[in-house]
Amino acid sequence: MPRVHRPAVVTAVAVAAGLLAAAPATGGEATVSDPHVVAHLQFARGESPENIALEPDGSADLTLSNARQVLNVTRQGRTRVLATLPEVANPHTPVVGSAVVLGIARAQDGTLFVNYATGTAATGVWRVPAHGGTPRQIAQLPPTGFPNGLALDERRGVLYAADSVLGTVWRVPRAGGVPTAWATGAALEPRNPRPAAKVGANGLRFHRGAVWVSNTNAGTLLRIPVRENGSAGAIETRATGLYALDDFDFVERHRDTALAAMTGGSEVALVRPDGTHRVVLTPGDGLSNPTSVAVRGRTVYVTSAAYFTRKDPNLLLARVHQRARD
Template structure:
């Protein structure tokens, strides 16, 4: 989530104290070692890296929320601008007030999709052509909402977007068109009474036939099965006590073990299928309000947006050693 006004920082701290205690970890799990920051960004230019989509060559496409940009970063740290979302006059974005680009998903053909929250008619899902080009809005979402995490189901040809304010998972045709409120309910809704800190459904991944969603205020990781007809099954809570969780990524495509970015504490936690979790990366490793995680092979990619620390937004890489026997 992007930077919020100073009173909301206090609210976020209160939220952190109010979340459930971290559950003890049981059994072995993948080890995360050798963290290194490969790219540093510039807060004065709005470069807060928010979300990650991995390219086949091992580079990472990142959204820079306040800069309204999408960039590509190689494993060696070289950065290239892909696109800039259009400036919006008089944005009225919930939570943050400014126009921000948030979630990102990458199709197999290289097309990128992002969520853009503006508080205006430009709020929604935008498409960026493969190899870059002019972004184009393909679906409008409610201006009163805050579209955040985004994932693509290639087989069904649909996108899923988490709305942090309206407590909704939207479903949008990949080709564009009218969105559908695919999943709603108390488990997706924000819990904080302060408008500037109301962040419910946030991170989102499509994994093993289900849509997985984090709820930042609740500190939970949720799983919503996709039924054969494409409708949403019952929302299940898979983990609790994840202090100010933002986005997350799965360690591999065959298991439900995840790495979750905890933005409030600048940590990454390993979340096991039984819901237990433990810290594997900390501020000492270079994290500064971690926002998202993506994993490919033995490499974990972690973005830090520095929304509250105001120090060193960056992209960090670490090694993942597969020891999980689940």
């Protein structure tokens, strides 16, 4: 979620009455420990890390939304710019007004894909060569939209992009081409009437045969099954009450336990398969408006964009492990 002209996201989330409350930890569930910041970035330079893709060596490729860059950060905190998205004349991007780079996905061959929102014909999915290089647009998305979260289904050879303003999950061929409105509906739409606070479908992951999407205004985590023919199944609400929910990732490949970044309160929550959740990381651990989570093995990566605190955008690492059952 890139910075808007005023702290809209903090007030944007319409959390309905009767939402599930956070519950205490139970035996056998994952725990998070040893949080530490490995890289501090500079907000004044537009270095607000928005989304994460992980490399085989454990380094993280981050989109820096306002700088329009893709940055590689090693586990030791060394940084290298992989690509810069082209400047756009007179951007008219919904929500933020300026051109921003948002979601990122990595293919097995190292190719990176990013969403670029500009309010112009440059809005869409762009490809970055493995190890960095000149980005190239492979698909146009509506300039009136705000393509945010992005995920790749390698088996089907398609990308899924969550549009925060148009309440749509787009499906794009990995090779590029014409996008398809794959999933739509009220569950994906923004709930706030103010243009600078209209943020519906946001984070997106492909997990266990389904596309999972967060809705920031609604504070919900959604699951959309992928049918055998590739079409979208019915949208399921899997968790509610997640204030200012942004992106998320799953703790294990074969389970539906997730770690979710909640931007407004600068928290990360553990979301259980039954939809209940508890906070596991806070500002005291180094979070500053976190926007994305990535998990590999026992390591958790969290980006803090500092959109509203305007202090200490960073990349934080922590450990995740399964608690022994009683």
